[in-house]
């Protein structure tokens with residue numbers, strides 16, 4: 256029977272199309288290493304791989320299976336730059352900083368592509384992304400962003416699409432305009448996770464599934480992580496739990512908030528050749544973003560849904576199909592083969608949370624729906640920092656990411672209200 260993760264609803268199309276999903280043993284007995292990592296998503300596994308490759312002794316524990324968090328269940332879209340458009344980012348951090356963050360994201364894109372190629376991982380990369388406008392009034396700012404990216408950020412892969420081109424590339428006239436980005440693309444994220452775990456193990460990292468970290472304690476300059484089957488003592492620790500931090504560490508919990516996002520997969524759309532004929536990934540301009548893409552076998556993978564509670568796969572399918580039909584009325588009765596959800600780790604500013612939360616304990620997460628390439632790269636940059644005191648990670652750790660107001664009791668209801676407001680604003 257297909258593995259059903261207890262932390263996220265539904266069996267994903269990724270899991271069913273992966274082929275065999277390699278299993279890794281749970282940790283058995285205590286150990287001492289240079290670096291301990293909690294969380295087996297892109298961030299944690301990339302850190303483990305790069306540390307082990309450099310000869311650092313490293314042990315990683317994952318509470319369930321690798322990729323059971325966001326990394327194995329996401330929309331697979333790389334995007335370009337940071338979560339915000341670079342000219343928006345500029346208003347917050349100035350041009351130089353914004354350009355440095357843009358360049359880091361370009362490095363991240365190339366790093367992930369090179370990593371997959373070098374390790375023979377077929378992550379089913381398909382090129383292209385379309386950012387489409389659900390409101391006509393956004394036209395001017397999107398045109399400005401395209402112009403800024405081309406002229407000041409040296410990124411010539413973007414172009415503004417008029418209504419006709421947008422409709423043709425989407426196979427729908429639902430959106431007003433769009434931005435085409437030929438310098439990015441989308442992937443099968445669980446295939447990347449499977450290849451990454453294999454590479455980390457082969458490099459010498461000790462990596463364990465089904466091993467939840469229960470507590471983090473410090474004494475005598477060492478940090479101890481307790482698990483049900485033993486402890487890990489380490490000089491340094493990386494918390495890479497993202498939205499799933501729970502009560503493990505309060506500073507991360509105050510800064511990274513889980514919100515649910517849901518994805519549905521249709522049967523192959525061979526009868527509908529006009530729907531995204533170029534197979535680009537699509538993301539729209541809603542605050543509660545809708546994101547969709549065609550798989551190599553012609554399915555539509557559609558993500559979104561304006562609700563923030565867990566749900567059954569049948570309910571997810573129903574709501575996702577309704578959203579699909581708003582864009583593609585011909586698909587109103589399309590059969591959905593898979594429906595699943597996951598927790599997106601978001602921060603108040605939607606910039607990643609990268610911080611030393613206890614002496615020698617770094618926390619990295621909260622990529623706010625833009626972590627497929629950035630989380631991989633931040634894991635690598637963490638390893639670079641440990642191995643050679645590289646400073647690139649400071650581009651993120653020096654960002655001013657405040658905690659959510661309301662403490663752990665009030666922040667979820669407050670966020671629910673805020674997101675409901677934005678969802679309403681998206682509609683009107």
Ligand SMILES: Cc1cc2nc3c(=O)[nH]c(=O)nc-3n(C[C@H](O)[C@H](O)[C@H](O)COP(=O)(O)OP(=O)(O)OC[C@H]3O[C@@H](n4cnc5c(N)ncnc54)[C@H](O)[C@@H]3O)c2cc1C
Nearest residue numbers: 294296297298318324325326329330332468597625626627
């Ligand atoms: C539905 C969905 C769609 C998304 N779509 C996109 C997209 O299209 N493009 C994009 O760029 N980003 C997208 N994202 C975000 C992206 O997937 C994440 O930013 C990225 O995967 C984060 O990786 P991570 O390793 O930091 O965290 P995760 O992948 O969430 O990994 C954290 C891991 O820590 C483990 N863990 C937690 N607590 C413990 C503990 N106490 N002990 C041991 N292990 C523990 C969890 O089980 C989990 O496996 C999406 C996310 C979701 C949920």
